[in-house]
Amino acid sequence: MPVGTLASVKGVPQDILEELGVQILLGNTYHLYLRPGVEQVRKLGGLHRFMAWPRAILTDSGGFQVFSLTDLRKVTEEGVTFRSHLDGSTHFFSPESAMDAQIGLGADIIMAFDECTEYPADRERMRASMELTLRWAERSKKHFEEHKNEVPWRNYVGTAAQSLFGIVQGGMDRQLRKESAERTIEIGFPGYAIGGLSVGEPRPLTREVVESTLEHLPTDKPRYLMGVGTPEEIVEYANLGIDMMDCVLPTRAARHGLLFTSEGKISIKQARHAGDEAPLDPNCGCRVCQRYSRAYLRHLYASNEVLAQVLNTVHNLSFYLDTMRAVRHSISLGKETGSPCVQSRPKP
Numbered sequence: 001m002p003v004g005t006l007a008s009v010k011g012v013p014q015d016i017l018e019e020l021g022v023q024i025l026l027g028n029t030y031h032l033y034l035r036p037g038v039e040q041v042r043k044l045g046g047l048h049r050f051m052a053w054p055r056a057i058l059t060d061s062g063g064f065q066v067f068s069l070t071d072l073r074k075v076t077e078e079g080v081t082f083r084s085h086l087d088g089s090t091h092f093f094s095p096e097s098a099m100d101a102q103i104g105l106g107a108d109i110i111m112a113f114d115e116c117t118e119y120p121a122d123r124e125r126m127r128a129s130m131e132l133t134l135r136w137a138e139r140s141k142k143h144f145e146e147h148k149n150e151v152p153w154r155n156y157v158g159t160a161a162q163s164l165f166g167i168v169q170g171g172m173d174r175q176l177r178k179e180s181a182e183r184t185i186e187i188g189f190p191g192y193a194i195g196g197l198s199v200g201e202p203r204p205l206t207r208e209v210v211e212s213t214l215e216h217l218p219t220d221k222p223r224y225l226m227g228v229g230t231p232e233e234i235v236e237y238a239n240l241g242i243d244m245m246d247c248v249l250p251t252r253a254a255r256h257g258l259l260f261t262s263e264g265k266i267s268i269k270q271a272r273h274a275g276d277e278a279p280l281d282p283n284c285g286c287r288v289c290q291r292y293s294r295a296y297l298r299h300l301y302a303s304n305e306v307l308a309q310v311l312n313t314v315h316n317l318s319f320y321l322d323t324m325r326a327v328r329h330s331i332s333l334g335k336e337t338g339s340p341c342v343q344s345r346p347k348p
């Protein structure tokens with residue numbers, strides 16, 4: 001899922017996102033709540049209509065962003081009081097108000113309000129945080145069930161149905177992750193996310209926690225790993241059984257001139273590209289690689305042209321989406337021809 005924080009994937013128009021094959025976008029509740037405001041989006045017919053996006057949208061609960069405002073927030077049983085990074089004004093998110101905000105925005109998939117446990121944290125702190133997330137998950141679900149039909153409009157797909165996903169926490173502790181998964185499943189959601197990772201822990205630990213948490217999540221429901229990763233990592237996680245991922249990396253890196261290609265990472269700002277007439281990635285079919293040279297992309301970046309950000313982002317998104325298309329293709333081939341049971345069948 002490309003990240004469209006403020007109802008926009010920075011620098012890329014919606015028709016190009018469609019052309020790239022984007023099926024679902026992520027929007028950030030915290031940012032949309034502050035600007036332009038949930039009520040404004042709701043009055044304009046919801047996020048799909050407002051941003052003219054006919055495909056699926058997922059909104060986060062706002063929890064992760066609020067928790068990253070370390071100096072600007074206060075957590076209680078009831079919820080989180082925080083100060084806006086824009087103007088310092090004071091706001092309050094609870095499981096109930098986070099549900100109201102996401103119901104008002106109208107995304108297809110919305111997320112339970114959770115506490116993202118910081119890293120590092122001791123076991124006592126990880127447990128307390130996990131317990132709080134479980135109580136908030138129950139409150140999120142209850143409020144969602146009571147109010148989900150109050151949306152007066154229908155999204156582009158012609159349905160106002162929203163799905164609320166639960167989030168597994170538990171820090172870096174395998175036992176707590178197991179308990180969090182089991183008790184979140186007990187509450188019951190149509191999909192489950194693994195939260196609280198990519199918060200500064202070493203990558204091997206991320207993988208270990210993902211792997212051990214996945215064992216306890218149902219395989220017949222979407223399993224969503226929040227906030228990862230590099231092209232290599234998303235293939236690895238898909239291989240472990242993750243179905244959904246989101247990351248700002250392809251778009252944020254693009255704006256800093258860091259491009260992912262089939263031949264590895266390229267920093268387009270480097271002088272060695274100044275006279276290079278070759279495409280950015282000879283194996284990429286995107287509109288940027290089909291049309292422009294590395295020399296031109298380097299010139300745009302060095303000259304601080306807006307077009308540099310646009311073209312770099314289009315390519316990086318294309319590379320990520322191609323990567324996931326290849327993953328899906330190999331999964332479908334595996335099902336038809338490459339599954340272990342087919343391979344191990346004795347010859348007649």
Ligand SMILES: [Zn+2]
Pocket residue numbers: 280281284285286287288289290315318319
């Ligand atoms: Zn390309």
